[in-house]
Every structure is written in C-alpha cells, then in structure tokens.
Amino acid sequence: MDKLTLAYRDDDRTPVIFTIKEMAARHYGLDVEVVKIKGTEDYEAALFDGACDVIIEHLEYLYDEAARGKKITMFSAPSTGAGLQLVVPAGVETTKAFKGKVMAVRSSGQPHAVTLWLRMMGLEKDVGTTIVKDAEVGRWGQWKKVLTGECIASFISPLYGPDALAAGLKVLRVPEIPIVGHFAQACLSQFAAAKGDLLKAYVKAGIHAVCLMLYDRDAALEICAGEPMKRLEIADRSKLERQFDAIAGSLKPRPYPTPQAIANTFEIATMDYPEAAGLNPLSLWNLRWVKELDDEGFIDRLMDRMPGRLQTN
Numbered sequence: 001m002d003k004l005t006l007a008y009r010d011d012d013r014t015p016v017i018f019t020i021k022e023m024a025a026r027h028y029g030l031d032v033e034v035v036k037i038k039g040t041e042d043y044e045a046a047l048f049d050g051a052c053d054v055i056i057e058h059l060e061y062l063y064d065e066a067a068r069g070k071k072i073t074m075f076s077a078p079s080t081g082a083g084l085q086l087v088v089p090a091g092v093e094t095t096k097a098f099k100g101k102v103m104a105v106r107s108s109g110q111p112h113a114v115t116l117w118l119r120m121m122g123l124e125k126d127v128g129t130t131i132v133k134d135a136e137v138g139r140w141g142q143w144k145k146v147l148t149g150e151c152i153a154s155f156i157s158p159l160y161g162p163d164a165l166a167a168g169l170k171v172l173r174v175p176e177i178p179i180v181g182h183f184a185q186a187c188l189s190q191f192a193a194a195k196g197d198l199l200k201a202y203v204k205a206g207i208h209a210v211c212l213m214l215y216d217r218d219a220a221l222e223i224c225a226g227e228p229m230k231r232l233e234i235a236d237r238s239k240l241e242r243q244f245d246a247i248a249g250s251l252k253p254r255p256y257p258t259p260q261a262i263a264n265t266f267e268i269a270t271m272d273y274p275e276a277a278g279l280n281p282l283s284l285w286n287l288r289w290v291k292e293l294d295d296e297g298f299i300d301r302l303m304d305r306m307p308g309r310l311q312t313n
Contacts, residue, residue, distance in 0.1 A: 002198050003031045007052035009043045011036070012159060014228035015220075015247050016078075016183050017056060019212060022223045024205035030198070032205070036231075047072075047188055053195075054187045054202070060110070062186055063266065064273035066284055071189035073286045076203055077257035078210050079181030082113060083250030084155040087143045087169045092152070095121055095174060101152035102128040104145040110179065112271040114155065116264055117177045127152075143169055158246035178261040179268065181250065192286060203289040207255065207299055213248045215308030220244070253299055255290055 004024075008017055017034055024030040035052055037043040044061050046052045048070070062072045088097075105114045111131060118124045130151065132142045140160035145151040147167050156164060161171070185206070192199055213220040224244055225237065234240050257265075266281035293299060 001025075001029055001031045002201070003033060004054060004195075004198060004202055005033045005035055005052045006054050006056060007035045007037050007043065007046045008056050009037050009040070010057060011228075011231045011233075012157070012243075012247075013057055013182065014231045015224040015244055016209060016213070016251075018226070018228045019209035019220055019223050020202075020205050023208040023212065024202065027208060028201040028205050030201050030205060032202070047186070053191055054185055056183055056185050059180070059184055059186050060265070060269035060272065062284065063269045063276035063279055063281065067273070067276040067279055072186055072284050073189045073192040074180075074184065074186040074284050075192065075199065075286050075289060076206055076255040077180050077184040077261070078206065078252060078255035079183050079250050080252050081176045081250065081261070082110065082155075082179055082181045083158065083246070084176070085158050085161055085171045086153055086155050086174050087146060087161070087164045088153045088172045089146060089149075090168060090170050092170075092172060095123060095172070098123055098152050099126040102130050102150070104132045104142040104151040104154035105129045106140065106142050106155070107131045107133045110265075110268050112268045113177060113179055113264070115271075116267065117155075120175070120177055143167075158249070159243050161246075162242070178258055178264055180257045180261050180265040183251070184257070186284075189286075196289075200289045200292065203255075204293060204298065207253060207290075207293065208302060210251045210255070211253050211299075211302050211306055213244070214251060214253060215303065215306030217244075217248070217308070220248075253303055254294060256287060257285065 006017065021032040021034055024032045037046050047055060059074060066072050103114060105111045114129055118127055132145055137144045140157050142154040143156050143164040146154050146169055221241065221244055224240060229240050262281050270277045
C-alpha cells in the first residue's frame, strides 16, 4: 500500500482528516499517516524538513515561502469559505447598528479577513476592530466581549457557538467573504511532480470523504466517533454530532477555489507577509487532479451513489 504523511495542527480538523484517512485505506490503496504538529514554527517547517508530504490548513505562510524561492503546490480547496458565524446582541437586527462601534477579532486564524469583510459590507471606515486573544477569553471566546457590551459583534466558529447563544447572543445572518477556508491542502511541487498518481489517489480520498460527510452522515459519524472524538476530547455523542454538522455545512464536493477566494486569501496573506505581494497567487495552484477527476465523471458518480443523494433524486 502506498503511503502519504498528512500534517495538521488543530484538532478541530480531525473529523475531515480521519474520514480522508479511512476512505484512502478502504477504496484507494493509500495509507495516510496523520501527524499532529502543535507549534506554529514546527508546523510551518514540516513540508520543508520532511516531517510530512501534505498539509491541510494554514496555507498563508506559503506565499511568503514562495516569494523566497520555494516551490509550492496548492491542489485542493473543499471549503465553501471560512464557515464562521457572526454573533451580536439580541437587539441588533442589521449591520447598520455596527457604525461607530468595535468588533472583537480573534488573533489567530485569519484576523485580517474581518477587514476585508467590513470593506465588502461598506463598513470599513465606520467600524473599528480590536484583537482579542484566546488566552484572554478562552478558545473562540471573543463573543464574551460582545456580551459585556465592549464590542458590537464577533465572528466565531459554529463549533463554539452554543455557549454564545446560551449566554443570550444571537447569530446575525450576513454575507460571507469568499476565502480559501479550512481543509485547503498543499505540498511541495517536487512531491507533486514525482508522486502524481499517488496525489491523485489522495485527492480521490479527499473528495470521497467530503461526499461521505455530506451525503452519508451516519457512515461518516461512525468514523468520527473513533479517533476524532478522542482527539477533540468529546465524551458526549450529541456534541460530536453538532460539531460534525457544523463542519459538513462548510464543505463542497468539488474542491475548486473560486478566483475571488484566491484573491481575498492572498490579500489576507500579504497583510502578514508583505514581501509576497509581488507574487501571482495563481502560480501556486495546480488543480490538475481535481479537474481530471471531475472531467472523468468521478465526482458525479461518487455523489450519485451516496444515500443522501439517492433520497433526493
């Protein structure tokens, strides 16, 4: 069986990661070794020091590496966007209430995405932002600044939304800025060139995993009730199901990034890595394997035989 090493740093990603691993072993003759790398510095070095073959999150730093001459290939983007919810006080009905106020912004992830979102909403000059670290409020606890009245709103992960809603806040439905969200993947161009067939099998497994999560919930949940549940430190099955549904809701079976998502993600990256500004962001993307599988009908056939699709046909 061929082998590929996949690195990640955030356990919130494990439901997708271990579903990929399972599909790879069951259907595509591929052993995906999953490696967690906690520290950001070590994680960002992993592709270059041989600790892994593929990474599945936090790709922004790769633009800086490419500007320094490293050859990078981004090849899959199965998320519809950031997949975040905007929480506000119960009395807020529209973003008009944001003018003259301040939004709480998480320091990790893609904090600059909020700047682009405010621009998209025409609020960039009217709404301030303040960085709030998890160390101050707990993981994804920026909503606490909304609860105290210090801030008018905060984007949070749906995985951590129930506490905010239980405290009296609500979700305000707003347009989402297109970005290359969670579960986007990359490898070294040298690996892609040398292991093209292996990478195509891996992309098959990734698409299969997404389709399983979207259209065969029970089967995917059985996988997630194993190692992902342990790594997430979840003891309650209903909580796992809430997290699963939040993740699945942000996935798409055809993992093409949109041009606007690439442009926005690149702009966000250059805010942290200004030396990358001269790059053409498209130069890092190679969607060959996704397109081949799409053109071959692989994705349509896969979706058509999923129970959830069959029920709606």
